[in-house]
Amino acid sequence: MSFLLNLFRKKAKPVTVTICGLDKAGKTAIINYLIHGEFKETTPTMGVNREVINFPKLQINIFDMGGQEDFRPIWQEINEKTDALIYVIDSVDHMRFDLTKGIFNDILANQIGGKIPVLLLLNKKDLPDRISQADLVKRFGLIETEYEIEWAVFETSALTGEGIIEAFSWFKEKMEER
Ligand SMILES: Nc1nc2c(ncn2[C@@H]2O[C@H](COP(=O)(O)OP(=O)(O)OP(=O)(O)O)[C@@H](O)[C@H]2O)c(=O)[nH]1
Numbered sequence: 001m002s003f004l005l006n007l008f009r010k011k012a013k014p015v016t017v018t019i020c021g022l023d024k025a026g027k028t029a030i031i032n033y034l035i036h037g038e039f040k041e042t043t044p045t046m047g048v049n050r051e052v053i054n055f056p057k058l059q060i061n062i063f064d065m066g067g068q069e070d071f072r073p074i075w076q077e078i079n080e081k082t083d084a085l086i087y088v089i090d091s092v093d094h095m096r097f098d099l100t101k102g103i104f105n106d107i108l109a110n111q112i113g114g115k116i117p118v119l120l121l122l123n124k125k126d127l128p129d130r131i132s133q134a135d136l137v138k139r140f141g142l143i144e145t146e147y148e149i150e151w152a153v154f155e156t157s158a159l160t161g162e163g164i165i166e167a168f169s170w171f172k173e174k175m176e177e178r
Pocket residue numbers: 021022023024025026027028029030041042043044045046065066067068088123124125126127156157158159160
């Protein structure tokens with residue numbers, strides 16, 4: 001979209017975004033924080049939920065995916081049509097770090113295509129004994145990735161809201177550029 005067209009746009013541009021990651025990573029809590037500006041207790045997402053977030057120039061249709069094993073096969077079809085991906089990692093889930101890394105790589109290899117924005121959120125920043133941002137970048141092999149994605153990593157807390165504005169400012173900018 002050219003700069004001039006963007007300037008004269010009257011209606012918000014609709015974009016589709018998926019939010020993936022293992023169960024309990026905090027996907028729904030992050031979406032809730034974005035919509036309500038505060039933490040709200042969640043229940044596990046059964047299947048997929050669609051939420052709409054309206055910014056002045058951008059309407060984001062977010063598909064909040066259930067992360068439990070049974071629901072992961074649903075992701076493929078929705079990810080194939082998405083304009084961008086948000087991937088949430090529980091920064092204290094050391095036990096399942098290799099599992100979430102494998103699932104993330106499978107999404108890049110088989111479910112999304114092209115130069116799409118990929119926002120990685122290392123969530124639960126409010127808790128001690130976390131996997132660091134540098135560790136995530138290294139262990140996910142992001143610097144040397146063979147995929148054409150535009151990625152960024154932010155540490156967030158859906159409990160305190162820390163990092164969420166910064167992360168979504170980056171994301172919104174990338175989406176508006178498209
Ligand atoms: N301390 C802390 N707890 C969090 C944070 N984000 C989410 N939680 C908690 O983690 C649990 C799981 O959060 P959800 O948002 O439901 O996780 P989800 O990724 O949507 O899980 P599924 O829907 O099963 O895929 C809940 O008990 C949340 O309250 C966070 O940043 N800090």
